[in-house]
Amino acid sequence: MKMRTAILGWLFAFASTCAIASDPLPSWNDGAAKQRIVAFVEAVTQQGGKDFVPEPERIATFDNDGTLWVEQPLYVQFAFMLDMLRAAAPKHPEWNDNAAFKALAAHDRKALAAMGQKPLLELLGVANSGMTVADYDKAIRDWLKTAQHPKLKRPYTDLVYAPMQELLAYLRANGFKTFIVSGGSVEFMRPWAEAAYGIPPWQIVGSQQDVKFDTRDGKPVLTRGPAFAFIDDGPGKPVGIYRQIGVRPIAAFGNSDGDKEMLEVAAAGEHRNLVLIVHHDDAAREFDYDRASEVGKLDKAWDEAKAKGWIVVSMKSDWKKVFAFEQ
């Protein structure tokens, strides 16, 4: 028994040393942002502590575009849509008069920002209406294999933020369930989110195009309709969270006004919470668009962040590296 106790003691000592020695957030510089993240996680996981939160309520929600991966010069999904729309355009001469199509084709970010995501999603809805969801999934996977970011010259799936990947893993290691809550279409994220973020398809909340049950050659299929059933953006995000998660997040991460209401909901809960905004201020490694995530608008969420003491993370000074491929 004594021998066994000694071995166990040694094992525990070794495990504790490892825990102290290994930094769960190595791509984060030591600073206020990192310290506050770690302090939050330690507080809500400390059994018997005043801020303890039971595991089923440790829900963390992450915006995707601009929070987990690159969103400039165009949302990646818009780049995909543009290619799909270009391919479909010969069959749709009426699009030559469509404002959304024209702005997309001209990369007119100002016009796109002014109209928001809705008319673009609607256009794409028409373009792929009638496709089975399996064919649509294949189109996304095929596109992701060859498409490259115009400035960073990498496949888009390389352009996920390493510090946020670490944060996702750190939260999960501490009993959190991590969810994506994005304005983008849910099927655009599913093919790669597991590999990129460790998030399975059923923990992704996003905008939803209409789909319909049908039978083809005696087999059940789902086909896409032309309309959107749900836009998971802005005030839609708390609705998406309610519908699909059903538990108020205690941690929420965003970068723009599309995330504002989600961040407010996380901040208004009864538990200690962590609310964080990613600040794009790194022209050298990524982009510097400050608080103008859409051209010609200033994100109001930043004023709220200041007033309520949310964490604003500077990509330039808080992140040792932005992408995993950096040396």
Add this chain to the structure above:
Amino acid sequence: MKMRTAILGWLFAFASTCAIASDPLPSWNDGAAKQRIVAFVEAVTQQGGKDFVPEPERIATFDNDGTLWVEQPLYVQFAFMLDMLRAAAPKHPEWNDNAAFKALAAHDRKALAAMGQKPLLELLGVANSGMTVADYDKAIRDWLKTAQHPKLKRPYTDLVYAPMQELLAYLRANGFKTFIVSGGSVEFMRPWAEAAYGIPPWQIVGSQQDVKFDTRDGKPVLTRGPAFAFIDDGPGKPVGIYRQIGVRPIAAFGNSDGDKEMLEVAAAGEHRNLVLIVHHDDAAREFDYDRASEVGKLDKAWDEAKAKGWIVVSMKSDWKKVFAFEQ
């Protein structure tokens, strides 16, 4: 080292013995149904075997009413609705002419069956429109504390099927993710599904009433609208699965035509699958309504079950006990 090896060997031997000795489905009688379930689970989890399915694709979907808990003489949610509607009725004199309200108040199962769930859900939608989701959740929890089943004289949450609870746990122990996919409202299941089935709120797919983001006293709230955004029943179930799970189930469990399309989707996948229908043929311990889950209709899924070799489980002969409280 030798001592340690010996101890480890002994531990492994002990663990294996336990695994063989302990039956994961003790409430199931030995018979074809149980054997086929176990054979399926062993086949899809056998690494290197021809039927092996990787863990992320081990998705199992369960209907709720009549598959996981009692659904007669009324869907439990309808019993709740009836009490809510009765309480709200004085404010809605126009309901006296509403066919759905009249049928519900008269327990007219034939009329209710003929009209389906939709008009009832719509009526309830009107009754609780404007409530915050938090108040609605509290109303459900309060009701469940006191409501009793008219025949079985138990709280409804006691009336979950013990063999299905074991099946859920058995699948999870073998790397499956288990989901509820129900025609009922998602918020009606969330308060008790974790305790009853081990299924967290975000693994419940159900019908969705419209909810809207709003602010009250400076705090963000969600309020219920009068309409339903989504009915997760019949051909709606594969749509709900696509929206919220995003992976085709390889195992699906139902008891009526509301589950038919979900069962078809599970049966049409490329992997080996398990498709099962619960047969209510036990008047003594529960109900015997055979294949008439709605009065005046015969569930067609049973013909398909026969043609395609799906498992039909007899509550009477396949289940040693129906409810956990039985001795």
